[in-house]
């Protein structure tokens with residue numbers, strides 16, 4: 001085939017991809033008249049706060065919660081100002097606090113781990129497997145009597161092995177919090193992510209599938225958990241009329257009223273998210289179709305192994321990840337793809353800081369905390385339960401090995417069929433030279 005004899009662009013040959021590269025803002029890049037009108041309507045109504053305003057209109061945040069839970073297939077939703085605040089509120093709702101441990105994978109955005117310390121508990125960081133989501137075997141190995149919750153991160157748009165995670169968690173009486181920040185709309189065995197564990201937390205930050213720049217939502221089927229999240233995420237919740245907090249204050253859960261913070265979502269954000277939600281199915285369809293087109297064109301290349309998927313039908317399609325035989329080759333491979341005009345990176349390089357890989361989480365590895373007494377690591381409740389944790393940059397070698405050999409290519413929905421074919425051509429060309 002002609003590609004076999006073509007010189008690599010990195011060696012002065014012609015580029016494989018000569019068309020525009022789109023940034024990875026799937027929903028953000030599509031913001032248009034729908035979102036514009038939604039914001040104008042909020043301004044015209046002068047209704048910028050969820051609970052009151054001069055006009056008698058229904059809260060857009062509340063409407064968004066209703067539409068989102070219908071899409072995900074859960075009973076309850078609580079909009080927040082970010083996924084980080086959704087994660088913290090969920091942990092607090094599940095009763096996580098001083099003396100507890102929470103298990104989190106070593107490959108995720110740092111927020112999935114930081115939220116644990118923010119909830120005053122100790123993170124236990126475990127391996128990912130070749131799906132680049134939490135390794136159920138290592139999760140089970142790292143359970144202690146102090147483990148209260150496991151955070152299952154549907155990393156880079158694909159589902160965790162939820163059957164095994166739920167089965168292990170049930171056996172050990174551990175709650176499951178799904179971090180769906182990167183996988184809105186994805187599914188596992190026909191159920192939407194965020195509807196499978198005890199709680200789900202989503203992100204609408206600008207880089208995510210649908211976006212309002214910032215934003216998040218908590219999902220659950222458990223009324224008590226949503227009520228407790230509500231009470232925490234809005235310190236004034238106990239005085240709100242009607243809503244879940246109203247039920248909460250009526251001593252529904254005797255003795256459980258506690259002070260909270262303010263993680264509320266703004267009406268402007270809610271309005272934009274209602275518009276973005278109408279785009280979700282189309283975005284997922286386009287990303288998956290692009291990804292499958294590229295995968296089909298490059299399948300069977302010797303030495304190139306696709307990331308294993310726990311349920312291919314539940315993939316959001318945001319990214320194509322494959323492994324090559326060594327980290328040295330991964331670096332070279334990604335550079336060659338960049339020269340071909342294709343945005344690609346290897347997922348772990350020790351010298352390049354990346355807040356998605358645990359060995360760059362200096363604040364955790366060094367147990368840095370906001371006060372000098374060192375809680376939660378030195379908390380008397382933790383010590384009394386026999387808690388003692390040590391971290392090291394090398395503690396999850398399998399995670400580093402897998403990430404070191406992986407190549408990551410974003411799949412924006414905006415790619416045309418021709419763009420996808422050019423990407424596939426570039427991968428074949430570089431594979432022919434290096435694998």
Ligand SMILES: Cc1ncc(COP(=O)(O)O)c(C=O)c1O
Nearest residue numbers: 082083084109111112181203205
């Ligand atoms: C896996 C994961 N969890 C949590 C977050 C935090 O989301 P937010 O920025 O909305 O707080 C992110 C954002 O990048 C993420 O990727």
